[in-house]
Amino acid sequence: MNSPRDDVLIVGGGVIGLATALALVEAGRGVRVLDAGRVGGGASHGNCGTITPSHAPPLAAPGMVAAGLRWMFTPDAPLYLKPRLDPALWRWLAHFAARCNLGDWRQSTRSRSLILADSRDRLTDWVGRYQLQCEFAEEGLDYVFREQANFDHYARECELLHEFGITSEIFGGEAYLRDEPALKPGVAGAVRFPGDARLRPDRYVAELARALRERGGVIEDQCQVESLHESADGVVVATDRGARRAGEVVLALGAWSPQFANGLGLRLPIQPGKGYSITYSRPLVVPKRPMVLKDRSVCVTVWDSGFRLGSTMEFSGYDTSLNAIRLAALERGAAEYLHEPVGATVQERWYGWRPMTWDDLPILGRAPRHRHTWLAAGHGMLGVSMSAASGQLMADLISGRQPAIDPTPYRMERFL
Ligand SMILES: Cc1cc2nc3c(=O)[nH]c(=O)nc-3n(C[C@H](O)[C@H](O)[C@H](O)COP(=O)(O)OP(=O)(O)OC[C@H]3O[C@@H](n4cnc5c(N)ncnc54)[C@H](O)[C@@H]3O)c2cc1C
Numbered sequence: 001m002n003s004p005r006d007d008v009l010i011v012g013g014g015v016i017g018l019a020t021a022l023a024l025v026e027a028g029r030g031v032r033v034l035d036a037g038r039v040g041g042g043a044s045h046g047n048c049g050t051i052t053p054s055h056a057p058p059l060a061a062p063g064m065v066a067a068g069l070r071w072m073f074t075p076d077a078p079l080y081l082k083p084r085l086d087p088a089l090w091r092w093l094a095h096f097a098a099r100c101n102l103g104d105w106r107q108s109t110r111s112r113s114l115i116l117a118d119s120r121d122r123l124t125d126w127v128g129r130y131q132l133q134c135e136f137a138e139e140g141l142d143y144v145f146r147e148q149a150n151f152d153h154y155a156r157e158c159e160l161l162h163e164f165g166i167t168s169e170i171f172g173g174e175a176y177l178r179d180e181p182a183l184k185p186g187v188a189g190a191v192r193f194p195g196d197a198r199l200r201p202d203r204y205v206a207e208l209a210r211a212l213r214e215r216g217g218v219i220e221d222q223c224q225v226e227s228l229h230e231s232a233d234g235v236v237v238a239t240d241r242g243a244r245r246a247g248e249v250v251l252a253l254g255a256w257s258p259q260f261a262n263g264l265g266l267r268l269p270i271q272p273g274k275g276y277s278i279t280y281s282r283p284l285v286v287p288k289r290p291m292v293l294k295d296r297s298v299c300v301t302v303w304d305s306g307f308r309l310g311s312t313m314e315f316s317g318y319d320t321s322l323n324a325i326r327l328a329a330l331e332r333g334a335a336e337y338l339h340e341p342v343g344a345t346v347q348e349r350w351y352g353w354r355p356m357t358w359d360d361l362p363i364l365g366r367a368p369r370h371r372h373t374w375l376a377a378g379h380g381m382l383g384v385s386m387s388a389a390s391g392q393l394m395a396d397l398i399s400g401r402q403p404a405i406d407p408t409p410y411r412m413e414r415f416l
Pocket residue numbers: 011012013014015016017034035036037038039040041042043044045046047048049050051052223224225226252253254255256260273274275276277310311312351352353354355376377378379380381382383384385386
């Protein structure tokens with residue numbers, strides 16, 4: 001039997017699909033979310049949960065091509081490319097490499113900082129308004145360096161960030177250590193971003209889902225969407241549980257978006273950027289706030305409910321293996337910095353696919369040449385940080401309202 005015709009279908013129940021659904025329901029729309037697995041079970045599950053306007057600079061930066069080539073031969077490097085014949089990957093890399101210059105870096109940084117700043121403010125509002133129990137704390141985030149040259153280089157880059165409204169505080173190693181007993185001696189310096197925050201991402205998605213259901217939104221998990229057809233007045237999607245009809249559809253499929261969009265004649269420049277995390281019980285001595293151990297690119301997040309090491313960026317396609325070398329690199333990196341680098345028990349070893357575009361900007365807006373199909377994907381390394389703004393922007397565009405931020409930089413048309 002067919003389900004009734006919905007107002008808006010959201011395909012993909014990660015942090016972006018759920019945030020879009022919640023903002024739509026708040027705008028008075030009817031919403032059904034469909035997810036092939038369980039909602040929040042994709043990249044949104046085991047990520048580091050940091051909310052980071054400070055991370056506005058994109059991955060494509062001057063010098064990144066040379067660094068990437070060096071790292072190709074280092075299996076535990078923070079950025080790794082598995083060499084293979086894949087035309088979509090090489091096209092993606094060629095565009096990425098072309099953007100590793102100061103002009104494009106600035107352009108991406110500006111557009112990323114706008115959506116990140118809006119999202120940061122909106123998240124505080126959402127946590128209060130919807131009573132989201134997700135271990136949200138507005139305590140800032142620190143970049144910590146043991147290598148003097150890296151610290152000096154980065155402290156200079158922070159000056160560039162002021163141009164984009166990102167404030168930071170610089171600490172010498174000794175001063176920093178006096179206030180942070182979780183760290184071993186030998187810190188060269190640290191940079192604090194007081195505007196950053198953190199939350200527990202699996203709780204955040206669960207709470208978005210709860211708030212959505214309480215407001216009348218419907219969530220169907222274990223419902224794989226196979227194809228989509230537009231008609232004059234709406235869409236029909238075929239799923240493994242029968243057809244679903246709606247006036248509008250939002251594709252929020254994260255790293256799975258390109259395969260699905262291919263069927264609609266849309267070529268989305270998204271590659272899966274694989275990352276890993278290990279979650280432990282909370283050690284006795286933990287950092288006071290989330291930190292990135294910069295020389296090793298390991299992110300450390302602490303909650304009352306646990307402790308997570310995460311990071312690494314691997315372009316290895318849709319590879320589902322848990323790479324032991326990369327997991328070990330997280331623990332090794334943490335052990336260089338922290339007195340207690342791991343907790344007593346491992347709760348989860350995890351990987352996720354970040355949906356990476358080559359300009360590091362999400363794709364938000366109506367799908368080109370489509371009337372009722374919308375795209376909300378490509379959030380890369382910052383989908384949690386950008387979630388509230390992305391959801392609101394999508395809801396405003398679909399409802400024909402004036403959005404809070406200019407949607408132009410995020411439109412799919414920039415790739416055509
Ligand atoms: C190690 C790591 C650390 C990270 N740390 C941070 C961080 O600290 N801060 C931050 O902001 N971001 C972080 N990120 C990035 C963040 O996790 C992602 O940007 C974000 O989760 C993407 O959300 P999404 O909703 O687009 O995709 P996903 O969460 O992957 O959701 C896509 C959903 O689509 C569903 N789906 C797929 N195919 C179908 C289909 N055919 N039919 C129906 N449903 C389908 C999947 O089941 C999935 O639930 C990190 C990522 C990783 C890997």
